[in-house]
Amino acid sequence: MIHMHSPSLFLSFLVSDFDNKMDHDPKSNTTPLLSSKRATKLQTLGNIIVTVVGTGVLGLPFAFRIAGWVAGSIGVAIVGISTYYCMLLLVWCRDKLALEEPLVESRSYGDLGYRCFGALGRFVTELLLVVAQCAGSVAYLIFIGQNLDSVFQRNGPPITSYIFMLVPVEIGLSWIGSLSALAPFSIFADVCNVLAMGIVMKEDVRQTLDDGFPFSERTAITSNIGGLPFTAGMAVFCFEGFGMTLALENSMQDKSKFPKLLAQTFSGITLVYILFGLCGYIAFGEETRDIVTLNLPRTWSSLAVQVGLCLGLMFTFPIMLHPINEIIEGKLKSIRRNNNSDSTGLGKITIYISRAIVVIVLAVVASFVPEFGVYASLVGSTLCAMLSFVLPATFHLKLFGSSLRIWQKVLDYIVLITGLFFAVYGTYNSFVGV
Structure with missing residues (x-):
């Protein structure tokens, strides 16, 4: 994810349950790289922003171009409200289990899946989380490839070549072994990202004024019905980090304030998303690219920001890989333990080979992705929709059952059915085009 936050907030995120990001089994013998501590209200605010805001924000102007600025604005608002509601569902489910079994803390998304549907529930939940994390890592590579291609244009190699040039560096x-060693590079990426947002908004305003504020020339609601689910997929992709909900709530000093803080934060993020998408589309119209930074003029400042973003993401890519490697290596340890009870650890060579294979596989996947916008919509329509809507509604119905009021059941079923339909139809539209 490309996170829109201040450098200091990134550090607060690193010390608050980062290693729970993939909701691994608490019985795992994996040792966390960083300690955790209770977060203040301000730190939790920063952690929510860090977790939720990602690469999708730079694709929102393109989504508004596909759906129209009115439909896009309404779509982002609906997705934001729905995501907030489903985050609360997870918290309520975990609170219910805590009351039933006060001596057993259920802190992860995977644990909740296990409590609801046993081993299969944990497997499905954690599989979706791992694949989603892989998808986010692939988004890094696509973003870097497309931006470097834009910087060098015809003087450089094709996009896939840029992606594979990164492989040796990313493997190294x-x-x-320590996430904290990578923190300075993430801070660098954050600074570049803030600058990119500022330059994009500045260019939006300049372009809009030069064109005479062309609202009437921009599509309000698309006539292509297939554009709506495509845009919804992009919007869902923007609200990533759903799997961190329980870790965020659990890390807060005063958990009773979490719902209100979450509502306030989501309101702000949703408003910023709408304004950013709206301004970008109004400024560039039908010329809006799937990554809006590609619309920037070829000035030294915009090119520097694009290169800076690529460098920052190149160095923060391993942070995205850490949870993936953690789970894979945990599984390898389990296999080794079952085959040889006298040796449960993994040798350095095995770890190096495993991590190298992960990087290579993700690079190969990224090389086959046609463009960032289509990919982001596909990920949002499938993985993010299942994690953000389908599973929380299912868990809530399963745990609370007959104790729910009629309107609560109806709302949960609406979320569940809509999420499933959206996953199927949105995936179809991503493949056939809009």
Whole structure:
């Protein structure tokens, strides 16, 4: 994810349950790289922003171009409200289990899946989380490839070449054992990202004024019905980090304030998303690219920001890989333990090979992705929709059952059915085009 936040807030995120990001089994013998501590209200605010805001924000102007600025604005608002509601569902489910079994803490998304549907529930939940994390890592590579291609234009190699040029570097960085060693590079990426947002907004305003504020020339609601689910998929992709909901709530000092804080934060993020998408589309119209930074003029400042973003993401890519490697290596340890009870650890060579394979596989996947916008919509329509809507509604119905009021059941079923339909139809539209 490309996170829109201040550098200091990134550090607060690193010390609050980062290693729970993939909701791994608490019985795992994996040792966390960083300690955790209770977060203040301000730190939790920063952690929510860090977790939720991602690469999708730079694709929102393109989504508004596909759906129209009115439909896009309404769509982002609906997705934001729905995501907030489903986050609360997870918290309510975990609170119910805590009351029933006060001596057993159920802190992860995967644990909740296990409590609801046993081993299969944990497997499905954690599988979706791992694949979603892989999808986010692939988004990094696509973003870097497309931006470098824009910077060098015809003087450079094709996009896939840029992606594979990164492989040796990313393999080496993935071998670094401490996440804290990578923190300075993430801070650098954050600074570049803030600058990119500022430059994009500045260019939006300049372009809009030069064109005479062309609202009437921009589509309000698309006539292509297939554009709506495509845009919804992009919007869902923007609200990533759903799997961190329980870790965020659990890390807060005063958990009773979490719902209100979450509502306030989501209101602000949703408003910023709408304004960013709206301004970008109004400024560039039908010329809006799937990554809006590609619309920037070729000035030294815009090119520097694009290169800076690519460098920052290159060095923070291993942070995205860490939860994936953690789970894979945990599984390898389990296999080794079952086959040889006298040796439960993994050798350095095995770890190096495993992490190198992960990088290579993700690079190969990224090389086959046609463009960022289509990919982001596909991920949002499938993985993010299942994690953000289908599973929380299912868990809530399963745990609370007959104790729910009629309107609560109806609302949960609406979320569940809509999420499933959206996953199927949105996926179809991503493949056939809009």
